[in-house]
Amino acid sequence: DAKTTQPPSMDCAEGRAANLPCNHSTISGNEYVYWYRQIHSQGPQYIIHGLKNNETNEMASLIITEDRKSSTLILPHATLRDTAVYYCIVTTSLQGAQKLVFGQGTRLTINP
Amino acid sequence: SAVISQKPSRDICQRGTSLTIQCQVDSQVTMMFWYRQQPGQSLTLIATANQGSEATYESGFVIDKFPISRPNLTFSTLTVSNMSPEDSSIYLCSVSGLIGRGTDTQYFGPGTRLTVL
Numbered sequence: 001d002a003k004t005t006q007p008p009s010m011d012c013a014e015g016r017a018a019n020l021p022c023n024h025s026t027i028s029g030n031e032y033v034y035w036y037r038q039i040h041s042q043g044p045q046y047i048i049h050g051l052k053n054n055e056t057n058e059m060a061s062l063i064i065t066e067d068r069k070s071s072t073l074i075l076p077h078a079t080l081r082d083t084a085v086y087y088c089i090v091t092t093s094l095q096g097a098q099k100l101v102f103g104q105g106t107r108l109t110i111n112p
Numbered sequence: 113s114a115v116i117s118q119k120p121s122r123d124i125c126q127r128g129t130s131l132t133i134q135c136q137v138d139s140q141v142t143m144m145f146w147y148r149q150q151p152g153q154s155l156t157l158i159a160t161a162n163q164g165s166e167a168t169y170e171s172g173f174v175i176d177k178f179p180i181s182r183p184n185l186t187f188s189t190l191t192v193s194n195m196s197p198e199d200s201s202i203y204l205c206s207v208s209g210l211i212g213r214g215t216d217t218q219y220f221g222p223g224t225r226l227t228v229l
Contacts, residue, residue: 034217043204043220044155046113087154098208099145100218102155 004088009107018075020106022088025069030092033064034100035073037084044087044102047073078110114139114207116221124227125195132191133224135205140185142209145218146178149202158203161188185211195228202226 005023012018024033032051036044048055048062050071055062061074075082087105091098115138125131135144144161159180160168167180182188192199202225208218 036220041149041202041223041225043116043206043222046217046219049217098216098218099157099160100155100206101157104154 004090004103006086006088006103006106008104009109011109011111012075012078014080014110014112015077018078018082018108018110020073020075020086020088020108021070022073023070024088024090027068027090028092031090032092033062033068033071034089034091035060035062036087036089036100036102037082038087038105039081039084047086078108080110080112082108083110084108113217114141114210114219116205116207116219118203118205118221118224120224121222122225122227124229127196127228129195130191130193131195131226132189133203133205133226135188135190135221137186137207139213140211141207142185142211143207143218144182144188145206145208146180146188146190147204147206147220149204149223151200155204158190161190192226195226197228200226200228 032049034049035047038044048060050062064071085105085107089100117136119134146158147155149155157170158173161180161182163182179191202223204223205221206218
């Protein structure tokens with residue numbers, strides 16, 4: 001699976017959009033980009049995933065560049081409860097058999 | 113998504129003993145996984161729990177230390193054997209391939225926090 005690079009930490013003001021970048025320059029054509037977050041040692045929470053097109057759900061938006069070598073997770077109106085470690089993971093999706101390789105992620109702190 | 117529970121949620125154990133962690137999911141799934149998260153570190157995959165056959169272990173993890181069972185499509189156990197303080201970690205169960213729902217997304221349980229004295 002392709003390796004990802006994320007900044008170790010970021011800060012964002014409450015109510016503003018939080019934009020978390022991820023580089024995955026060695027991504028293959030059949031690999032998806034997944035985002036998870038982990039709030040204070042709880043189990044990781046699935047946020048969103050995509051292959052080529054931008055995706056949006058009730059939690060976030062995922063913007064993938066045209067060459068697929070990088071992506072940005074956007075939390076449109078960050079709240080204090082969004083403080084967490086955010087993981088960007090690239091993996092194939094083979095009928096649920098994908099292994100997730102977690103890097104160190106980005107520790108996002110939302111400030112009041 | 114799936115609702116996943118783990119028991120116990122936390123435990124403090126003496127070195128040399130063993131602990132079995134249970135993972136229960138509220139719907140049938142094709143895949144179940146076990147991860148370890150050591151203090152201050154990211155998650156590392158221990159093994160894939162296979163129904164009806166031996167688990168598939170990742171490099172650095174062996175069956176004698178981490179025996180795994182998966183008797184059906186909704187339940188799995190991980191045993192941490194002959195524990196030492198280095199085994200103090202959060203152990204997490206995850207599932208994917210929700211049968212009948214057509215999703216490959218992997219969902220995680222709440223974790224079991226283990227401290228070995």
